[in-house]
Amino acid sequence: MIAVLLILIPLLTGLAAFFFRNEKAVRSWALFSSVATLAVSLLGLTVFKDAKYLFHECEWMQGLGSSFAVGLDGMGQVLCLLTAVAYPIIFLSTWNSSYKRAHNFFALMLLAQAGLMGVFLAMDALLFYFFWELALIPVYFLCSQWGGERRIQVTFKFFVYTFLGSVLMLIGILYVYSHTADQSFAISSFYKADLPYNSQSWLFWLFFIAFAIKMPIFPFHTWQPDTYEQSPTATTMVLSGIMVKMGVLGLLRWLLPVLPIASYSYGDTVSRLAIIGMIYASLIAIRQDDMKRLIAYSSIAHIGLMCLTIFSENKIGFQGVMIQMFNHGVNIIGLWIMVELIERQFGTRKLSELGGLAQKAPTMAIFFVIIALANIALPLTNAFVGEFLMFTGVFTSTVTKYNILFTVLAATCIIFAAVYTLNMVRKIFYGEANALTANAKDISLNEKLALGVIVILICWMGVYPKPMLDLTNDISDSILKISDVHHLLKK
């Protein structure tokens, strides 16, 4: 029931939002809907924790072997919570930005939420594919209609990239489906498909490319900085905070357990790509002058680490990835809120044109510094917990013999992250105020509220991550058990 509600609430409220005519009303409606979704998600975490509330299955497309199966496992809980938390924050923080034809904007935002929830909840491969595409369509319209100058071409590139990736994945899904024992798209049948190595080895790339484009992993990342830069900031938050997690979830839920042997044998190749991407993106981030592009490249580096950890295949790493998915989402949304605030006030995102804001807007500076420190993964912030677990996972990995090398190379990115993030803080907040920033105003109440929630989450997860660890414990075990290659090879 919880799982169905999480999809239905944003879907129905989103459809209804198309018919609003008053901008203020639709804004409140969207906020109301997102808070309702958050409430349902929290209920699923606390009160209705039994499987009978969290899982739901009903008939759909009989004859094809596909059913409407949705459910919240530990990873689903984390990601749905992230989606549910992110939306009210996004709506609150962009409360003062005005959009042309606002009813369409909010309707599409909510539909995108429904699609994202569906991806995180789907326990049926065909349903997963449905939602995978459905999340994309509203985002395509959002970016193309409300974005920057080059939005149409850039968004279209993004769309074609992801569409190509996903149709290739569809072939993979169909192939696995045709080799399941009971001709079914159910996730349990997929896990039992037990394909021979030579089919796994090419199927792996069909799936991996789809997920790699979404995350994005080098060399499939070229759409990402442009799209983040050109999209309206509220959509960028959705894209980078939540949507990239579709790819990570895809790897964990649909790739590793379904194609364990290929994941093992290509693990090193993928890890190398991830590390190249991390270092490459970090170096580019250092040279960026545009805040949006800087954060976009920083995100590539962070996601690269998640990919690297997933292919080191151990429990501590999986837990780290799941926790970091949540933390990365929270942190990057915080950073985008800052970008939005600065852009709305000064009309620019160029670091070279800003400066000295700390004296004029002290509250903003405090919030920004905390979020920036979380982006560097300083201890006591949430990202530290996630990254520490992930590095431990990579370091202790038994599936690769390059584990130490990988850890060392990946760890250099922490240093790079400190360089570009602190540099950004310095250029925006310190130094002399210039003509542009001399009359800066501090942030307003709704923004304080949104940022306050983010900072609380950063500190809470940084100091007391146990609830998250508990939540991800079982699912990490079960993914590991299914994709454990040593066990499979022995058999």
Place this chain on the structure above:
Amino acid sequence: MNALILSAVLGVVMMFSSVLLKQKSAVRGIAITGLAVLLLVNILESRGISFFKIDVSGMMHFDRFALLSISIALFATLVFFILSAKDMEKIGADYGEYFALIFFITCGIILVASFKSLLILFLGIEIISIPLYILTGADKRNLKSNEASLKYFLMGAFSTGLMLMGIALLYGASGTFDVERMREMIAAPGVLSVAGMLLLLFSMSFKVSAAPFHFWTPDVYDGAPTAFTSFMATIVKAAVFIGFIRLFDETFGISQEKWQIWFAVIAAATLFIGNITAVFQQSVKRMLAYSSISQAGFMLLSLYAMNVSAKEGILLYAAAYSLATIGIFAVLNKLNDYTFEGFNGLARQQPVIAAAMVIFLLSLAGIPLTAGFLAKFFMLKAVIATGSGLWLVIFAVVMAAVSVYYYFRVIQAMYFKEGNATIAASGGFKWSLVGLAALIILLGIFPNLLIYWLYF
């Protein structure tokens, strides 16, 4: 059998009505009502209620597949009438005759869907083609229309010749026109039967505009009056596909491995030429002509696979492709400018029509939640189930990704570009479009609504 006789009668009725009735709306009313009745009696027949008992000496057989495909064609024609019948007034003075010709085409469609003898197949194809030559040239004062008609006639006559030649050779090899008996006779390979099969393959490929027999398509579709392009690019093409799949399933079913590779090559070539050429078009009407070629390429996958899901899929594909394309043509018909720029800013002027257009285009592109996705899905599933031809599947989806480019150009023009495309559309037209879009989404979520009829 119900629909066949009634549609022939209705054709004659329409001819008289154009003489007797002065008001065009009355003619239109009769046509729409007639078609609705036609659809109804066909559905009744698929429920086992048959009004006519005529001995056809086994030359036709109305099984579930045939009846369902006829129902789909009739339903699509009904939608076409509702959306575009009014625009046919603009084409010329012979309003009633257009409907009469369309009803005769419907006869041909029914023959092609239900043949058991190659003679009936030939008759059906001819009954479809000859009225189409006339309809293509219906805009008598327009040079392009005349050119299209002549071109279509010459090329069509030539391919019909090939077809007759093929049938004659097969007759020579087997001594019968009957599909069932012929199948056994030509199972043993022989020069005559292989040559006959290839000639039939080529002539049918011509009729469904598969590459490399597609050259007539863009010119004819572009030159014909838009309302009739809509009809011939969708319903007629889908119906010929039904005949095509029946022919190769029933007549040549045993020797599948012999012709399978031909279909793989033709499908790949059709997909490639259709999609790549569509990318470079400036006129939406011409783009849709190439899009119809590329969609035919996808439908050819069902002939390659030729299994249960291919047959379910071709029906779904026929419905999904026809409905979406008819919707787009109906909107296009109301615009003055057929280029992509002609759509600029349509979303501002007509949000409802633009939203429906988006659904149609997404369906053609094969985005989930639309019927078009499931149609493509069935095709891919059918090919994968054969266990071979994986390269073909991958090639097809790459081409599907290319097709996104030209379909989304229309969406971009409508929503993201400034302009003042205007459409004078009545409330009824808008609601019909919305209904059609809703139907496409409904089929995209519950394909069993359609496939159910095949089994129960």
